[in-house]
Amino acid sequence: MSVDVFAPAHRIAAQVRSGEVGAEVMARAFLDRIGRIDGKINAFTDVTAARALAQAAAIDRARAAGEPLGPLAGVPFAAKNLFDIEGLPTRAGSKINRERTPAWRDAVLIERLTAAGAVLIGGLNMGEYAYDFTGENVHDGPCRNPHDLSRMAGGSSSGSGAATAAGMAPISLGSDTNGSIRVPSSLCGVFGLKPTYGRLPRTRSFPFCDSLDHLGPFARDVTDLALAYDLLQGPDPHDPACAQRPVEPVSAQLTKGASGLRIAVAGGYFATDGLPEAAAAVGAVAQALGATRTVALDGAEIARAAAFLVTNAESAALHLGRLQLRADDFDPDTRDRFLAGAMLPAAWYIQAQRARRWFHDQMMRTFEEVDLIIAPATPCPAPPIGQKVLEIRGQTLPLRPSLGLFTQPISCIGLPVAAVPVAGGGLPIGVQLIAAPWREDICLRAARALQEMTICSAEPPKGI
Template structure:
């Protein structure tokens, strides 16, 4: 990894300084905008900076503080969103030029409204794979987002811009999405924390859909409590589904599908992590079928959603996305229904799995981020495109609808390595407690933002 800067302020620390009048929201947002501009699109993760929107809103936060009022727990905290969240007055591109002449969004996505109501300030939109269909954030229309720990490598995707914006310390938090690993894969490859909530837990209103039966809104951050706070804000006080169990957390490593195709650079650190947690392992039966079902659902739903654009001009899509969607259009309905049926079946079975362990873990991705020049990885002994396969460990979890939290493994590695913690549906508080325990034990740590070389 490149030489590191010191850790930037967390969102919670920023808000505390704004609320106490030590710094202004305007200065925080100005600094974030300036840093994003100085880094440039490829390195900051941003596709659009919203100065004219952000600075007056930041000034409004400062006025509340001056008036002795509380702007909220995220007072003055700059944040970004993947470019599929509606931003009033902007085109939601979803990373595709097929949407260049789409209407302007009439209002902000619900998640943006909620964060801004808590005092945060949106400063820009972030790069992604076209329509979220890919794991590399190499976008033919909006550019490639580079990994800050080695700019010759991919950031991962689909929400790579959102992860990089956080990994570089440009903003402390980003809102992103996760269909099949979209935020978990880049979180793992860029060394930040990524929350993929239980399906349906966080508001999707105003977020451009891709695969409605898998899409979730999630968050990326450098600090665990920041990510937990964003979740709390986005849930609008909804009660938790269950109380997290007290006492010792039982961790278990998932094997078979989740132990195959792990790269050499990941295996040693993962084994060491497992040893520290007691070397308990579990099987998650039918994971390969779950991945197959997820792939069928994505292809069919994605193709159906974009059918009008495919009919109008398929050549407007990036070739890899176009070809996958056209193939999806040719899938028989019976195969799609079989995949959905399997999804229901495995979700019901999984409830019993968590009677044996509280938190399961897997790698977030097979190893280090692949290079941009040759974005491939090894799978079943063959070199295959990373664009379609980096999410081999995240895909089955999406189909099951389970919450997952990605954390960077602590250690002096050439590139970040992430682990994925998984709990029963609705058990995010347990995930956060487990993550806190791992950080406190020194097993997980977010690396400081690397300096530009």
């Protein structure tokens, strides 16, 4: 039987559990696809074929013996290369890190998916040290958008978005500090989830900015996204930021849809005037969900400024030793931003943290009146690789930071967001579905409703 590489992960797992398709057959099909097309896309930096085939064979043996299989039995997945993968150095997209001793153990989130039967097939390309929105890695080469190979995949989780969009990994893991799940989700046309800050443990992943770093999944289907999220949940004592909250499964709640939710469109700073693709996407989602009002979200611009300062200061402190010893081994753009952060006055950092708290309090008052907020994910679809500026609302702005124009204010205060791809026939573009802390269920219910209405879908790339 032929394998449909674009089938939802939950359907793949059902095929493996029933014996319709063996786990090893499934793994070989995806490894073959990686071998045939990844030379064009450059999503993978490491392919763990031997590990994948060994695990798949073990799943097949367990099924033959009548043993129960996990909810993701035989489903291939891949992880951004800042996650520890046993036996591989944790690159974090850098030149320097690839000289590290290979990881002795997988990251916690990889362990959790593996325990559920998912089969790891590799590590994924990313922006250096996650400080990037483009996916143009100077050490490993740019990750290309499967929908148009001349265009960016978005970053910093570029390989995660591209591999999932191209049918090379039904589920992938990424990280989001200022938008690094939501930007590639938008540009590559897949679903992504940035959970509440502190919801998922970051144990054995390489950090970027501790007070802003989140980890989360990508998928081509909302049911898969929710299932992966449920399996990833749970505290871990080795990540002090990971809240000691009970696991709150959301998969069973998806059937509630968006019925009864108070839904608003983000205005003010998030207005899409002069951004035709973003405006059309937000408008389609708002109409489908019956959004009845607009909220200004005053202070978003201040929150974005605070995110810049916090990111600069905390990441520079992390990398100071590397900067002192091996400055020439950094991407020059990344290095210069780290150096700038190392020189920030402490008072600026303190004021940025105050601004974060102020904006958080503003948003909590907004969530007393609404349950879900719709906002653009990126100001435009994927730009060409190598482009350096964006024209936004009559201004010429540097492209690299501006792709995070709409994601950074939300990261700054750790809100849960589902990024959803809007079907339109051209290049993909995404929309953010934003809820109050710990209400990932609301984001995913609305995403599922949009998928069922075919307003949002992960369309297979043409010609790949």
